[in-house]
Amino acid sequence: MSELDRIDRAILAAVQQDGRMPVAKLAERVGLSETPCARRLKRLESDGYIEGYRAMLSRKALGLGxxxxxxxxxxxxxxxxxxxxxxxxxxxxxxxxxxxxxxxxxxxxxxxxxxxxxxxxxxxxxxxxxxxxxxxxxxxxxxxxxxxxxxxxx
Known part of the structure; x- marks a missing residue:
């Protein structure tokens, strides 16, 4: 695993909050253009920092009280x-x-x-x-x- 810098941490924080965020919005949020942001995101995935993406489901809506x-x-x-x-x-x-x-x-x-x-x-x-x-x-x-x-x- 590579060392995380400030931008890597910002990317991780952003996708942890919203895994469906488009790369354009993610890039804007962390202060990069789209291509370097997409490259970093791919590296974070391949290095194992991001294990996957999923939706948070509502227990209440599913009747799991x-x-x-x-x-x-x-x-x-x-x-x-x-x-x-x-x-x-x-x-x-x-x-x-x-x-x-x-x-x-x-x-x-x-x-x-x-x-x-x-x-x-x-x-x-x-x-x-x-x-x-x-x-x-x-x-x-x-x-x-x-x-x-x-x-x-x-």
Missing amino acids: VIAFVHVRFSVQNQSLSDRFEREVRAIERIVSCHNVSGTADYLLQIVVRDLDEYGTFTRDVLRALPGVTAVESMLSLREIKRESGLPLA
Whole structure:
């Protein structure tokens, strides 16, 4: 990866806010002409600073009213069991993020569902059935204060 200068950081900040911004507008925002701006954007993509582009969807419009953060614990630490767990988690759409963490839990999951009834069923039928899971501790979000808004570029 190459070193980021002020303009690279400005490009990253701008596309992090609006990934659909036309190159002409991006160039104007960062103080470059279109061609050098497009070249830098391509370099940032090929160097791996930009992993992709996607839309932020509305949970409310999609009827996903419950966010749960879940600590998952294993009773035994086994690499093949962890690998199976992680593989299965990647395939479950309702699990929107999964982190292997330190502390009292082995994994922290973020789950979105329609309502508490669906969450109860999901916990019973899906979470507790995952390989290696011996304990599940749920924390329900009462109110979202800040949604992922991008990475710090300082």
